[in-house]
Amino acid sequence: MALVASGLAVALVGAAGCGKQRPDLVRGKQLFAGKATCGSCHTLSRANAHGTVGPNLDDAFAADKRNGLGVSSIQGLVEDQIAHPHRGSAMPAGLVKGNDAIDVAAYVAYAAALPGQDAGALATAVQPKIGPPAVAKGGVLTIAADPTGALSFVTKKASATAGAIKFVMPNKSPIQHNIAIQGPVTGSGPIVGSGGTSTFTANLKPGTYMFFCQVPGHEAAGMKGTLTVK
Template identity: 45%
Template sequence: MEMMDLNRRRRGSFVAVVAASALVAGIAGCGGDDIKGSRADLVHGKQEFVARCGACHTLARAGTRGNVGPDLDAAFAQSIEDGFGRDTIQGVVHEQILYPNSRMPAKIVKGQTAVDVAAYVANAASKGGEDQGALASAVRTASAGSARAEGGKLEIDANPDGQLAYTVRTATATSGALEIDSRNASSVPHDIALASADGSELGKGETVSGGGVSRVDVDVRPGRYTFYCTLPGHREAGMEGTLTVR
């Protein structure tokens, strides 16, 4: 009886893994790759996961905090606790990359990249601590620096690696007409908006990616303002900062 109960729990846990992995939005379908016998590049997998998937998913070791899709650490925690190996999780994630049964966009990653992403997710999911060695430096840490307006122009670029962050967290400017430019070199779409202390939006730039620039023209007075990305889940995941006008 105990063995039957254990098997039942394991089957249920495996179904939970499949269901969770099916929601791995931001990783897309590709065709015909067999994960067996493939050598995965975890460094490349982490880089591609952050660039392609981090806008939607939280994965602590990758440093991503997207909340549009499921938290991947939480999604696989029970299955790992129940004894499923990470090779099994890798296979399930890869299967969902090949044959998504959710609203994932198609063909964002494919071929060996899909193998690498699946391997990294399986390696990192619900694992304490931080990545070590080459994995630790695979992706640049989102900057917490500051920018200063010059000549009425302020540059606040999006993180070029696709993380949900700008390259600075604070900025300063003098009162008057101000142009805010936010270049986005990543493939993850972003924009930039500015709001006053009471939350009123003063202006919003267009959504851009692949090197485009989102631009806001505003007139500011002394005080504190918030700049942020308006795309769903991006601000909530940390894509915002403070502008101080003197």
């Protein structure tokens, strides 16, 4: 961690501290992944962020946390970096401002180098990107797992015509998944780890099916969708 705090930055951080309202970590996590785009450049495992343009934020603050630097001090360092990256930095200045910057910095300070996974409202703070419906082509229906590690497929809807359909689920996420269907006909592919592909073939009859992941907890967390067969 090598941050040069300018006098101005220290003044800003000091001013932010006066408000004494508690930062909103859920909003901070959402901004980190979304509008502030921090996750496109930085790795922060609790935020499912795997960017490699900037330093890995888990690594950047691991030693600080081990050495007993408090979360509020780390928050101040992150706020300073957001407002004042060094001149010529690849990190644009002021990606988020005001309370948004405080919330993002507080989330980074909380999450960096903290073992385990976010729970409660933080676990569901960032909703995965849902793409257009998947349509079977040439007897193959491809439905990928969300590559960021969110418990979701990349779509919530799929369609196919009746007959033999091969289901193909590429898994580029860091977590194990499979794909299965339930409806007029059932079927399931093997659970595969990162880089694997779960496939199976089913002889589909017309009707409405659920496609879902059978790894415990994943369907309940939203890793499912609707398949319409005509």
